[in-house]
Amino acid sequence: MVSEKSNSKKYNICLVSPDPSISRTTEQVVQELGDDLRCNVIIIDGNVKTAVRHVKPYVEKGIDAIISRGGTAIALTRAYPQLPVIAIQIEATDILKAIQGIPDGTKIGFISYSEVIYQYQALAELLGVHKITFFRLFHLGDEDTVIEQYVRDAWKQGIEVLIGSIHVREYAKKYNLRFVFLESGKGAVLRAIREAASAILVRWQDREEFKLISNIVDYTFTGTAVFDKRGMLQKWNPAFASMFAGEPGTDWKVRIPIIFSSSRLQKILNGSVPGGGEILRTEERDYAVTWQPVWEGAQLVRAIAFVQPVEQVQSYAQSIRKKQHGEGLIAYYTLDDIIGKSLAIRQVKREILKYAGTHSNVLITGESGTGKEMIAQAIHNLSQCSKGPFVAINCGAFTESLLESELFGYEEGTFTGAKKGGKAGVFELADGGTLFLDEIGDMPYILQNRLLRVLQEKAVMRVGGSKVIPVNVRIIAATNQELEKAIEEKKFRLDLYYRLDVLRIRVPALRERDGDISLLARIFLANLNKEYGRNKEFDKDVLHYLTTLPWPGNIRQLNNIVERMVLLSEGRIITMNDAAEALELGHNPEKGASKKIDTEQIEGLLSEGKSYAEIAELLGVSRSTLWRYRRKKK
Known part of the structure; x- marks a missing residue:
């Protein structure tokens, strides 16, 4: 029997009935509630052996949920795990209803899947109803081997009536036992429909969330791929496919295990290495790959690869660096940018490497133009705070009041023209990183005391404010002055000097x-x-x-x-x-050079095959002097 009751087209439920009584009860519920159900209930016949086959066409049409009872529901759950399968629950009151029409003194037995018998026993104890004397429970798959045995046991014990599921009926007839089918009431059917509706709504919400996640993955420019435990490609997004598609007409997926054979995929899947990043080199280009292992409980089941072309990552990094550089918060010079092979500069580079491993303050001294800020940035990029900001300020480029507000910040309304909301000073901006105080020797004497306090307390208070703000900043200071002389002249504080001069680098003149x-x-x-x-x-x-x-x-x-x-x-x-x-010296780089050139002597040396460099050395004049002579002769 197949019947459909259309209450709404919002979602469709297929109720598989193992007995006509369940079909009748369901039709009554649907008719009585009408549009309140807000769903289409499709009723079809089917038992534990036939239900899977009968419901298949409806599954293929796209039903949203299945309802059945007992073993039939269990069989459908196993056959269609992709759908919610709701079991109509047998209640203790259903058993009481089944025994109402059985005369007192009749020996009654109960054989079924349902463990609701335990509820019945508790209810029977409470009501003083003790009519069932024989109980047997079985599980899905045991029907053919145990039901007849249970029915035969009941017959031997003198049971006259058996209550149970549809599977018991034929064996009860074989042993001439009266059989009462354990029906499900309207309440149980309605609850199953409501539960199916809730499961559908949850499933739809999950499906919408999955669609959203799929859209995010599909439309991202990062290639994303899922590999199973064997290292085989399972799922991928369009970006990943476009990266490894190869020539038109070729099965690009065949190439993936070969391409990724040199990666850390297998080591991740066997648990020998964690996830993380690596560079995957192919014939066409290099890729930056980030791996994420996926665990289910204690078992590693798959790995996800997030792939980007290396040049794309470099482009992103360059854009970020440019933006941060525009804000003055990044150190873009490294140790490799400090060029030189002289002993003096090699000593400086050794000191940079040594000092970068500490968090102590550094004082860099040297003439103007020797590259003191480059050295400060190199120290920062080699230090533990390299991921933090690098903020530089020239202490000689501001008036006293402006320098104070730049260093320590200010609160709103502190002075005319103060920025709304106030402004963070360079100490706050450099929190977690490095603050480079260039031309520290030019800092006004009165501000040196406040700077010293900040260095001691590791906290700053904005101008016009009352709140103490903790800061974690490494200080690198630089000067082209002789601070010792400035201290003697009372232009620089001795205590501040000692605070800054923990480590020192003297940058040699060119x-x-x-x-x-x-x-x-x-x-x-x-x-x-x-x-x-x-x-x-x-x-x-x-x-x-x-x-x-x-x-x-x-x-x-x-x-x-x-x-x-x-x-x-x-x-x-x-x-x-x-x-x-x-050099703005006219045509005479050796302005003022007066040594007279002996033309005949030069000509004689040239005829001997001497070079101008050798002649200059022999005559005690520079090559530029000989160059002028040669130019004039020409």
Whole structure:
């Protein structure tokens, strides 16, 4: 029998009835409640052996839930785990109702799946009803082997009437025992329908959440793939497919185990390594892969890969660094950016490595233009607080009042023009990172006392405020002054000096860095060629000449001079004439040089095959002097 009662098209429930009485009861419930059920209830016949086959067409049409009873419900649950299967519960009152029509003194037995018999026994004790004397319970799959045995046992014990499920009926008939089917009342059927409706709503909500998650995964630019315990690809999103699709018409999924064979996938799946990141190299490009193992209880069942092209990750990182750099909160120089092979600069790099492993304050001394901030940034990037901010402030670039508000911040309304909501000072901005105090020797004396207090208390109070704000900041200070002399002149506090000068790095002047001038000049030239799209080269005389200059402006001055040469020189080779122009010395880089050149002697040495460098050394003049002689002769 198949019948459909349409109350609403919101969702569809298929009720599989193992007995006509359940069908009748369900039809009554549907008719009585009508639209209040807000669902379509489709009633079909089926028992534990036939239900799975009978319900299949409705499952294929897309029903939302199944209702049945006893063993039939259990069989359907196993066959269709993707759907909610609700069992109509037998209640103790259903058993009492079944025995009402049985005359007193009749020997009654109970054989069924339902363990509700325990409820009946408790109720019977309470009501003083003790009509059932024989009980047997069985489980799904045991029907063919135990039911006849139970019925035969009941017959041997003189049982006259058996109450039970549909499976007991045929065996009761075989032994000439009266059988009463254990019916389900309207309340039990209604509760099953309500429970099915609730399960459907929960399932729909889960489905919507799954759709949302699927949309997030499908529309993200990060390739996402799930690998099973064997390392085989299970699921993937479009971004992952586009990364490894290969040539059109090829089965790209076949390539995945080969591509990922060099990754840490198998080690993750066998539990020898945790998740984490790695670089996966393929013939086409390199990928950054982040692995996430998936556990069910104590068992590792699969692994998820999140994949991005390396150049994409680098682009993101560069964008973030640019944004942070624009806010002045990042250190972009590392130890590798400090270029030089001289003993002096190698000593500095050793000190950087040593000091980066501590959290102590560092004082960097050296002439202007020697690269003190670059060293401070290198220390920060090698330290434990490298992931924190790097904030730099020039203590000599502000008036006393402005420097105070920049250092410590201020509260709203502190002074005319104060920012609404106040402003955080550099100590707050640098919390968890490094604060670089450049030109510390130029800090006004009155502010030095307040700075000392902040360093001692590791807390700051904004200008105009009353709240103490804890800060965890490493201080790196720099100066081009002789602080000892400033202390004698009462321009710098001795106690602050001791607080800052825990570790010290003296940066050598460029003229003290033997062999580094020509190296730096060539590197600056290469960078400027790239920046301006040029292909300039130094004449060897120019490089030698640069090493003879005192460079009071140090590296900054050298970089500026090289840039000027690149921009002002007309030929591909930067000559001594270009050097003279860049150095603003006219055509005489050795302005004031008076040593007279012996022309005949020079010609004689040239005829012997001597180079200009050798001639200059023999005559005791510079190569630039000989260069002018050669230019004039030409």
